[in-house]
Amino acid sequence: MxxxxxxxxxxGSIRPEATNIVIFGASGDLTKRKLLPALAHMHRWNLLGPxxxxxGAVREHWTKSHWxxxxxxxxxxxxxxxxxxxxxxxxxxDKLDLVNGDLADPEMYQQLVKSLHAHEGKKNTxxxxxIPPSWYACVCQNLHDAGLADExxxxxxxxxxxxxxxxxxxxxxxxxxxxxxxxxSQIYRIDHYLGKEAVQNLMIxxxxxxxxxxxxxxxxxxxVQISVSESLxxxxxxxxYESSGAFRDMIQSHLMQVMTLVAMEPxxxxxxxxxxDEKMKVLRSMREIKPEDVGSIAxxxxxxxxxxxxESVPAYRDEENVADDSCTETFAAVKFHVDxxxxxGVPFVLRTGKRLPQRVSEICIRFKxxxxxLFQCDEDTVRHNELVFRLQPDExxxxxxxxxxxxxxxxxxxxxxxxxYGMMGSGMPEAYETLLHDVMLGExxxxxxxxxxxxxxxxxxxxLDVWVKEKDISSYPAGSFSIPEVDxxxxxCEGDWRDLGVHYEE
Ligand code: BG6
Numbered sequence: 001m002x003x004x005x006x007x008x009x010x011x012g013s014i015r016p017e018a019t020n021i022v023i024f025g026a027s028g029d030l031t032k033r034k035l036l037p038a039l040a041h042m043h044r045w046n047l048l049g050p051x052x053x054x055x056g057a058v059r060e061h062w063t064k065s066h067w068x069x070x071x072x073x074x075x076x077x078x079x080x081x082x083x084x085x086x087x088x089x090x091x092x093x094d095k096l097d098l099v100n101g102d103l104a105d106p107e108m109y110q111q112l113v114k115s116l117h118a119h120e121g122k123k124n125t126x127x128x129x130x131i132p133p134s135w136y137a138c139v140c141q142n143l144h145d146a147g148l149a150d151e152x153x154x155x156x157x158x159x160x161x162x163x164x165x166x167x168x169x170x171x172x173x174x175x176x177x178x179x180x181x182x183x184x185s186q187i188y189r190i191d192h193y194l195g196k197e198a199v200q201n202l203m204i205x206x207x208x209x210x211x212x213x214x215x216x217x218x219x220x221x222x223x224v225q226i227s228v229s230e231s232l233x234x235x236x237x238x239x240x241y242e243s244s245g246a247f248r249d250m251i252q253s254h255l256m257q258v259m260t261l262v263a264m265e266p267x268x269x270x271x272x273x274x275x276x277d278e279k280m281k282v283l284r285s286m287r288e289i290k291p292e293d294v295g296s297i298a299x300x301x302x303x304x305x306x307x308x309x310x311e312s313v314p315a316y317r318d319e320e321n322v323a324d325d326s327c328t329e330t331f332a333a334v335k336f337h338v339d340x341x342x343x344x345g346v347p348f349v350l351r352t353g354k355r356l357p358q359r360v361s362e363i364c365i366r367f368k369x370x371x372x373x374l375f376q377c378d379e380d381t382v383r384h385n386e387l388v389f390r391l392q393p394d395e396x397x398x399x400x401x402x403x404x405x406x407x408x409x410x411x412x413x414x415x416x417x418x419x420x421y422g423m424m425g426s427g428m429p430e431a432y433e434t435l436l437h438d439v440m441l442g443e444x445x446x447x448x449x450x451x452x453x454x455x456x457x458x459x460x461x462x463x464l465d466v467w468v469k470e471k472d473i474s475s476y477p478a479g480s481f482s483i484p485e486v487d488x489x490x491x492x493c494e495g496d497w498r499d500l501g502v503h504y505e506e
Contacts, residue, residue: 020116021436026056026098027056033078036074044088051119059103067098099112104138106145108142124440128158129161136174160178162189162191191254191448192435193255194257197428198396199258222346224259224263225364225498226351226364227352228255229351231357231358232359233354245330247300247334255352262363266278272449276445276452279452280452294466297489298334299331299486302475304476305478306477313355327470327471333349334350349490356480358500364386366494368494383400383402395428401417434446435447
């Protein structure tokens with residue numbers, strides 16, 4: 001099978017209709033690192049509809065050829081295959097167009113209208129807002145006033161990035177602003193974790209295999225661990241991160257979304273709203289957090305100086321543009337409960353941090369111990385029964401079980417059933433490719449709905465309210481997992497936190 005056929009079969013061979021992809025913030029970091037490579041990849045696999053265009057909207061007074069050179073240089077850096085072949089690059093470059101001006105200037109939106117009308121065919125348009133949220137209302141109002149929210153000549157969809165608010169009030173305010181100018185069905189809120197292959201596979205794994213369902217509940221599952229460990233520090237993002245911190249940056253968005261996929265009931269259908277209704281029910285079943293409980297169910301810490309791969313790295317407080325007395329957390333962990341029939345009494349423990357020893361994201365479903373201990377065994381050699389979904393790197397599923405050690409004794413040993421994704425023989429699309437492709441097809445199932453975002457902010461508000469008053473924060477050496485307080489979150493659970501350094505055999 002040709003590589004392109006393999007990919008097409010992987011995503012169901014659906015090629016979206018021609019779409020104008022307008023990127024606000026086209027000279028920014030997200031565009032160069034994620035959006036351009038994702039679009040070039042889609043183009044390569046013939047997944048950008050014929051006559052699709054990529055229209056950069058920039059403040060700078062660039063010419064179209066400057067924009068083409070810019071895109072060329074960024075692709076050379078982030079996806080060189082797209083430009084090294086001259087004919088491939090020529091076909092991408094032919095799709096590039098530009099409008100420039102100030103985001104608040106109606107004149108730029110008139111340029112857009114002209115640009116759309118200068119081309120034949122349907123005027124399907126996707127507006128990607130790769131700009132700070134403080135600009136969303138202004139851009140949406142201008143698009144609306146220029147008639148660009150009107151869908152009579154083709155679809156009009158806006159895509160917005162996180163952070164979607166900093167708390168419940170600001171998220172609600174943003175939703176109100178967006179919904180003043182666009183219908184909810186035209187708004188796509190990106191959570192790139194939902195675009196990851198292994199996260200999508202979780203739904204398939206749960207609902208396309210009958211064998212798991214009888215076990216997927218409080219009778220057999222002791223607890224669920226969701227971990228996203230990153231080795232990088234905050235880099236140049238202090239401006240954003242200082243006011244966000246690990247809890248807002250990762251837990252309220254990505255990890256809680258992943259958690260809803262683990263906990264949700266089977267949806268009536270795969271329609272976006274059927275899936276989102278089920279996720280919403282999980283959020284609505286989550287146990288209310290009282291301020292006095294925060295100390296026992298949530299932990300935060302900040303990285304100090306340390307070593308990564310043999311190199312010294314600075315403490316968070318010594319990173320560029322971070323305050324000397326900053327109490328922003330770079331590690332956060334929390335224990336949630338979902339008080340419904342299926343999950344009563346099963347803790348969901350979530351943890352994430354920067355400058356931890358390795359980059360690993362995974363979901364671990366840890367099952368209960370057998371009710372009777374028939375076999376004498378050494379605790380270290382026998383593993384808990386756990387089902388692990390590795391989200392990255394080395395995407396795959398792994399089931400740990402206990403078996404007999406071959407020989408004349410009844411010694412036991414831990415064994416693993418491994419199903420690495422690599423074995424399935426398909427190229428894996430990047431999250432942004434999957435999500436852009438879905439926006440073009442009008443598939444909204446992998447995007448958060450307004451009520452989900454607001455509900456998740458409501459749930460975590462008491463934790464953030466308590467933390468904001470704290471004048472100090474404990475620290476861990478960069479490159480280590482030395483955060484002893486986090487163990488208390490597993491006090492009523494079987495076993496310890498999983499060792500994220502485990503490597504699976506292919
Ligand atoms: C982003 C966060 O949403 O996700 C970053 O803002 C984080 O701080 C990133 O590093 C992690 O994404 P991934 O796909 O690398 O796990």
